[in-house]
Amino acid sequence: MLHKIRSSLYWKLILIxxxxxxxxxxxxxxxxxxxxxxxxxxxxxxxxxxxLKQANLNMERYLSDNEQFFRAMSGSADFMQxxxxxxxxxxxxxxxxxxxxxxxxxxxxHYHPELLSVVLYQEGGNESVxxxxxxxxxxxxxxxxxxxxxxxxxxxxxxxxxxxVELRLDYRDRSNQQLQLPVLTYxxxxxxxxxxxxxxxxxxxxxxxxxxxxxxxxxxxxxxxVDEAGRIITSxxxxxxxxxxxxxxSQPMLGKDAGSFYLEETEQMVVFQSISRxxxxxxxxxxxxxxxxxxxxxxxxxxxxxxxxxxVSAVLIFIISSSITRRLKExxxxxxxxxxxxxxxxxxxxxxxxxxxxxxxxxxxLERIDTSIQELAEARVVQQRAILSALxxxxxxxxxxxxxxxxxxxxxxxxxxxxMNTTVALSNMLRYTSNxxxxxxxxxxxxxxxxxxxxxxxxxxxxxxxxQVLIEPELLDAKCLKAVLQPFVENSIKHSYEVNGGKLAxxxxxxxxxxRYISIELEDDGIGMTAERLQEIQHALKQLHTEQExxxxxxxxxLNVHYRLITFYKDExxxxxxxxxxxxxxxxxTIIYPWEQKEGLMHDSCTDR
Numbered sequence: 333m334l335h336k337i338r339s340s341l342y343w344k345l346i347l348i349x350x351x352x353x354x355x356x357x358x359x360x361x362x363x364x365x366x367x368x369x370x371x372x373x374x375x376x377x378x379x380x381x382x383x384l385k386q387a388n389l390n391m392e393r394y395l396s397d398n399e400q401f402f403r404a405m406s407g408s409a410d411f412m413q414x415x416x417x418x419x420x421x422x423x424x425x426x427x428x429x430x431x432x433x434x435x436x437x438x439x440x441x442h443y444h445p446e447l448l449s450v451v452l453y454q455e456g457g458n459e460s461v462x463x464x465x466x467x468x469x470x471x472x473x474x475x476x477x478x479x480x481x482x483x484x485x486x487x488x489x490x491x492x493x494x495x496x497v498e499l500r501l502d503y504r505d506r507s508n509q510q511l512q513l514p515v516l517t518y519x520x521x522x523x524x525x526x527x528x529x530x531x532x533x534x535x536x537x538x539x540x541x542x543x544x545x546x547x548x549x550x551x552x553x554x555x556x557x558v559d560e561a562g563r564i565i566t567s568x569x570x571x572x573x574x575x576x577x578x579x580x581x582s583q584p585m586l587g588k589d590a591g592s593f594y595l596e597e598t599e600q601m602v603v604f605q606s607i608s609r610x611x612x613x614x615x616x617x618x619x620x621x622x623x624x625x626x627x628x629x630x631x632x633x634x635x636x637x638x639x640x641x642x643x644v645s646a647v648l649i650f651i652i653s654s655s656i657t658r659r660l661k662e663x664x665x666x667x668x669x670x671x672x673x674x675x676x677x678x679x680x681x682x683x684x685x686x687x688x689x690x691x692x693x694x695x696x697x698l699e700r701i702d703t704s705i706q707e708l709a710e711a712r713v714v715q716q717r718a719i720l721s722a723l724x725x726x727x728x729x730x731x732x733x734x735x736x737x738x739x740x741x742x743x744x745x746x747x748x749x750x751x752m753n754t755t756v757a758l759s760n761m762l763r764y765t766s767n768x769x770x771x772x773x774x775x776x777x778x779x780x781x782x783x784x785x786x787x788x789x790x791x792x793x794x795x796x797x798x799x800q801v802l803i804e805p806e807l808l809d810a811k812c813l814k815a816v817l818q819p820f821v822e823n824s825i826k827h828s829y830e831v832n833g834g835k836l837a838x839x840x841x842x843x844x845x846x847x848r849y850i851s852i853e854l855e856d857d858g859i860g861m862t863a864e865r866l867q868e869i870q871h872a873l874k875q876l877h878t879e880q881e882x883x884x885x886x887x888x889x890x891l892n893v894h895y896r897l898i899t900f901y902k903d904e905x906x907x908x909x910x911x912x913x914x915x916x917x918x919x920x921x922t923i924i925y926p927w928e929q930k931e932g933l934m935h936d937s938c939t940d941r
Contacts, residue, residue: 352645360638391543392608398535401440401447402493402518406531408436411452415522415529419457429460441466446539448503448515451532453478469505470513470536476502478532487530493520497537497565499573514538514566514573537566537573544568544614552619558582560611577615585613594620659687663694675702754791757784765815771900775842775850776808782818782840789825796835797825803842810850811928813900819889820854820921828858828918844927849905852923855913869910893923901925 405411410432417424429452441447441464449472450462459479463472478484487494500515514537522529544555545568556572557565562582564572576582581602584593590605595617604615659682666679675698681691739755764781779801786799799821821838829836841853861869873894894908909922 356638356641356645359641363633363637391540391614394540394543395607395610397444398516398518398533399493401436401444402520402531402533404440405432405436405450405533406520406522408432410435411531412524414452414458414460415454415524415527417458421458425458425460429462433462437462446536448472448534448536451478451530451534453530453532455479455528455530457527470503470511471506472534473502473504478530484530487519487521489521489523493518495519497559497563497574499570500534512570514541514570516540516565541566541568552621553617555614555616557607557612557614558585559613565612581615585615659683659691663687663691666694670698675705750791754788757787760784761788771814772811773814774808775803775810775812778812778814778817779803779808779840781815782821785818785821793825793829796833797829798835798837799840800838801840801842803840804844807842807844807850809929812850813897813925816893816897816923817852817854819893820923823889824854824856824858824919827861828856832859834858845924848927849924850927854921854923855918857913857918860912860917860919866910866912873908873910890921897923897925 410428414425414428414432417428432450437447437450445464445466447466448464448470452458452460459477461472461476461478465471483496483498486496496517496519498515498517500513501510503511503513503515505511516535516537517532518535519530519532522531540557544557544566554568556567558577559565562577562579562585564575564577567573580595580597584602585591585604588604592601592603594601598617599620601618601620602615603618604613606613663679666677669677678695678698679691681688681695739751761781761784764777764784782799782801786797789797790799817840821840824838825836828834836856836858838854838856841855843851843853845851860866869890872891890908890910897906897908903926906925907923909924911920911922912918913920
């Protein structure tokens with residue numbers, strides 16, 4: 333077993349890393365778990381008790397005082413007399429409202445400035461409004477009318493007042509600017525002598541929120557009040573008043589008067605308790621970091637122990653693994669020299685484990701690379717020669733070109749247009765194929781070269797062979813590798829017409845595929861090829877050939893063009909495909925390569941010649 337560990341880097345690393353990590357994690361986890369459990373239990377109990385006590389400190393008295401005052405107004409003689417006042421008797425309405433203010437409202441509002449307004453309203457009849465001057469910079473708008481409140485229909489004639497919370501927009505500041513104010517409205521509906529009368533008072537919830545804000549919940553804690561439906565009564569964020577709390581908060585509080593739970597999403601402890609004589613709950617949100625203050629000490633101790641353990645572990649790992657990494661550093665140095673082009677440097681191989689085998693493999697790789705570089709240099713020469721060989725003629729191009737010019741001149745003098753046009757076409761073909769400077773041309777130039785070839789073919793075979801090119805004008809300026817189309821046209825004539833002498837139709841279609849590739853489809857209606865020959869060629873097209881093998885491909889025009897395309901463009905979708913034509917008789921050749929527009933050339937259309 334000891335020999336196995338010494339001879340295997342795999343087992344050495346497993347033993348070292350497992351031992352170190354096990355010791356550190358076990359020590360830290362055990363200590364942290366023990367101390368954290370004690371601290372969390374203590375802090376949760378302490379903070380829960382504190383929050384619940386502070387949250388209900390003045391809440392019950394606050395709401396109780398409001399309800400008692402409301403009952404005092406509804407039972408006052410002034411209110412009863414007001415309900416009996418004749419319609420439109422403004423003087424009597426004013427005197428009764430003034431008396432209600434002096435006897436009932438003023439003594440109460442002196443100690444409760446949160447009272448904003450008192451409204452007495454009779455359906456289809458009188459309405460009196462008291463606007464408090466004790467609430468600084470807050471006053472009920474003078475165009476306000478109780479009859480405009482949309483929730484009046486929800487009020488039933490009951491023995492207890494109806495409470496409504498809303499973010500009101502009908503209050504103004506001293507400069508008459510509109511305010512968004514959370515307001516608690518007490519309303520009660522009365523029936524006297526077949527008349528329906530409403531008594532309403534508005535209480536600012538800002539004072540209620542101020543009581544909640546006095547609760548110390550840490551730097552980021554806050555409290556709010558919700559009703560039994562989960563609707564927010566008061567909140568530090570005024571915009572949330574009269575909105576629903578998230579279901580993950582309201583659901584745990586259903587059917588419970590008090591309790592607490594933890595929100596994992598926000599890492600908060602939620603503590604709640606019902607307010608007596610209401611269906612409201614005060615809900616406090618305490619960030620876990622504020623709740624577990626005592627855990628900070630444990631965290632500091634944990635960090636200190638972790639750092640100490642890591643330092644000790646790092647020293648031990650460095651000492652123990654230095655012998656292992658020394659050979660890796662040597663191999664790394666050799667790799668860096670290789671990156672700089674030094675393929676003659678070899679790494680020193682020592683040991684019998686995986687690092688030793690890796691060093692031997694890398695040295696062998698360097699030897700193979702050195703050999704491959706020499707082979708590649710030779711292959712590039714072969715490749716260039718093969719490409720040029722596919723384009724040039726076996727006779728002197730300059731001599732033929734001059735000879736054709738002489739023939740053209742004599743035909744022109746003699747008035748032989750046929751000979752002159754044929755000579756021009758042959759001259760154009762010679763000039764096109766003998767220009768080695770341009771390996772890429774436009775599709776328009778490539779198609780023109782094929783038309784020159786077909787002009788000569790037509791002269792030879794008359795109307796037995798028809799030729800058609802279909803291409804969108806905007807594709808005429810697309811780039812194309814030189815001499816990729818004419819070999820296939822020549823193959824169609826050679827292997828179809830020249831074999832059976834029957835009529836032959838050749839059609840070339842050029843289109844754009846996926847806005848990325850040029851597709852050239854050449855299709856004839858000739859005799860085609862046997863299934864065995866078709867399968868043989870398709871198999872050959874799928875093979876990857878080396879440069880040395882390319883010389884053999886020059887005898888097969890189809891494979892020659894395919895190899896030139898994949899060598900030039902180096903795109904996985906580029907190449908030549910062969911299949912039967914749609915009539916299952918002829919042959920269909922498809923050439924695909926990346927689309928690239930050649931600037932500076934414009935063509936109106938493609939003509940068939």
